[in-house]
Ligand SMILES: NC(=O)C1=CN([C@@H]2O[C@H](COP(=O)(O)OP(=O)(O)OC[C@H]3O[C@@H](n4cnc5c(N)ncnc54)[C@H](OP(=O)(O)O)[C@@H]3O)[C@@H](O)[C@H]2O)C=CC1
């Protein structure tokens with residue numbers, strides 16, 4: 001029988017996705033420890049913005065009562081370079097799970113990878129900022145051109161839906177992706193499906209934004225969804241994986257739904273409080289579309305041969321599959337040479353803690369297989 005293995009896990013970010021991930025980690029950890037070739041997953045570091053808990057002796061932290069253990073911690077919040085040193089000197093391989101939306105943490109990924117630490121994350125920042133940052137990242141990663149740790153980020157597009165793995169399979173098996181189009185935001189899908197449902201009715205736009213936040217669909221600051229940037233980040237990732245050198249998520253047309261008057265508002269809370277002042281404008285958009293027998297949805301597309309990417313509102317006939325989406329569903333259509341005029345379609349919940357964490361957990365399983 002092969003010797004049992006141990007892999008060290010650090011989790012930063014314990015919000016909607018992080019909490020669900022820790023629940024899934026607990027059952028994965030039990031299953032793997034009982035398998036015929038056991039793997040012991042040891043949680044050794046847990047962090048959020050204001051708190052950190054880590055095991056100085058690399059003995060596992062409790063997974064069952066992590067919440068009270070973290071809130072009782074009096075340990076310092078380590079900066080990224082100290083987390084890297086701590087994980088790099090662990091007696092076995094370590095994996096960082098970044099469940100934050102932190103740009104600062106994302107900027108340090110190449111340093112984690114160079115030290116042999118693998119990364120699994122739903123955080124889009126590292127993959128959708130400058131093209132140079134994308135290149136640095138994958139030139140350090142073992143599943144890029146480097147020799148460091150592995151990096152997987154399935155949940156950065158379509159949450160747990162198998163969007164990136166499908167696109168990679170298409171590209172690596174030699175298919176030619178010509179166009180990718182669809183609804184890429186759980187928040188935007190939920191907002192338009194509930195504010196402007198097929199058949200009429202629906203709540204006010206601002207009230208639906210509040211609901212989307214309560215349901216855990218939005219980014220930590222919902223303005224990052226409403227300004228179109230979250231979708232632009234996802235399309236940047238998809239375009240790069242399709243072979244386009246997209247410079248940044250602001251290097252192509254992106255329509256923002258933030259009213260001009262609210263662009264300078266300081267906090268997300270103040271923004272949400274003032275948003276109802278603009279409900280009439282959104283009601284007019286709904287009424288204008290209804291006059292033509294249509295509904296409006298927030299969509300994106302990538303034309304690969306032309307190198308064109310765009311994000312914004314479009315009107316659809318009520319019989320169109322995009323108009324018929326429900327809840328937070330995403331729909332992603334891959335047009336390729338092999339699939340011809342009938343696209344390969346992926347559809348399902350594109351936001352929410354459990355489905356996003358599922359993508360993170362399945363990426364962790366991929367890393368564990370690769371670590372051998
Ligand atoms: N929610 C969803 O449906 C989906 C989310 N994602 C991505 O998953 C990530 C997490 O989203 P979600 O769980 O909804 O967000 P939340 O706001 O619920 O949680 C974010 C967590 O990250 C922590 N955090 C933020 N910044 C830092 C930092 N600099 N250092 C340490 N901890 C930090 C927060 O800590 P504290 O509370 O102390 O500030 C909090 O625990 C985001 O990148 C998001 O884009 C991807 C797909 C779908």
Ligand SMILES: N[C@@H](CC=O)C(=O)O
Pocket residue numbers: 155156157158159184185186187188217218219225230350351352
């Ligand atoms: N805020 C995002 C979360 C997933 O990426 C969305 O609504 O799609």
Ligand code: NA
Pocket residue numbers: 154155156157158159160161162163164359
């Ligand atoms: Na995904």
